[in-house]
Amino acid sequence: MSSTLSSARYGKDNVRVYKVQRNEDGTQDVTEMTVCTLLEGDIAASWTHSDNANIVATDTQKQTVYITAKQHPVNPPELFASILSQHYIDTYPRITAAHVDVIVHRWTRMEVEGKPHPHSFFRDGAETRVVGAVARRDKGIDVKSGIKGLLVLKSTGSQFWGFHRDEYTQLPETWDRILSTEVEAAWNWKTFTGLEEVQKEVAGFDQAWKDARRITMETFAKENSPSVQNTMYLMSDQILAKVPRVESVEYSLPNKHYFEIDLSWHKGLKNTGKDAEVYAPQSDPNGLIQCTVTRQSSGAKL
Structure with a gap:
């Protein structure tokens, strides 16, 4: 062959997730996210030889997002993205890097009759909180946080x-x-050795x-x-x-x-x-x- 596959990754984009937290005092908190997962590793054969044996289906990745959101905290988003990315590394030996990007959509609690309402919210702007986590086998977790819009x-x-x-x-x-602008800002954290350090x-x-x-x-x-x-x-x-x-x-x-x-x-x-x-x-x-x-x-x- 005259060509070489120099890089490859694949995954599921635009996974919409909404989670409600029901508190003991009767109030509720809500989080709405859009999640993208991309995997790298020993997957080249799917491109070059039509061999999908090492491919974790994108639908599987989507279902994993939902299950992880059910079983783990989604806040802060840096923790959720780290848990999800590390899951792919721990579960699939052929995957060497897992990229997870999270967009958190803005819901702000309403004030009704001068008091915070227990379960009603409004969208007060297009601003989003964004997070990217990349877990690499034996190389820890890189986290990037930011603001957009x-x-x-x-x-x-x-x-x-x-x-x-x-x-x-x-x-x-x-x-x-x-002077007017639409702020896009990001800050890159020092590499975390693993989930335990992220949790701290x-x-x-x-x-x-x-x-x-x-x-x-x-x-x-x-x-x-x-x-x-x-x-x-x-x-x-x-x-x-x-x-x-x-x-x-x-x-x-x-x-x-x-x-x-x-x-x-x-x-x-x-x-x-x-x-x-x-x-x-x-x-x-x-x-x-x-x-x-x-x-x-x-x-x-x-």
Whole structure:
């Protein structure tokens, strides 16, 4: 043969899971997730020789997600993803790596007549909590936590000036602009030796998510940002300082533009510069700024 299968993985995507927790005090908690499982290992023969003997069917993977959700906690999602990924390694000798990604959809408890309702919830935004766990045979478990879909905007307190200019540049410098973005942030934990070590970090996972979310929004709001680049670096640096077990932080921030509209053509109406009040939100094209900030002791300084 003139070709070689250089990599392969397969699994079940978009497994929707909802779990209700019935508490002794009569209240209920709910968790809704979308789960993706992908397996690697001694599976090449399925591609190259039509031999499925080592293939764990994707339907089996789906049923395993449901059973694991029934038999184990689904919160924090880092623990659930680790339990699930380790299960595939422990159960199937031919599987050498199991990837589990979890999206947690947002349900917030309602307040009715000024009190938290025991079993009613509402979706208060598109933001999701995301987790990825990879269990590798004899190599521990790698966990990545994050936030996606967190829309933020401030109407002032952002600048962008001093950038390179040449014959292709039309963008004017500005010392006051609208700043809006859809936050995609992730933090990578130091490799866990196994499930036992993951379980010891259970409280830390939720606290890290709360801290990262708070740091992101507070820094966004309070910083008179000279650039999206600088703001995201400050966010990353603070998360690393707050969560010692995290090795690196990643941000991907699209710059959602709002352009002034010149209305002077209509009876001299002023709507630019200090008089701007009405803007045209832009869907595309948009700026996209990304970075990875690594703890200095574990990698090269950026």
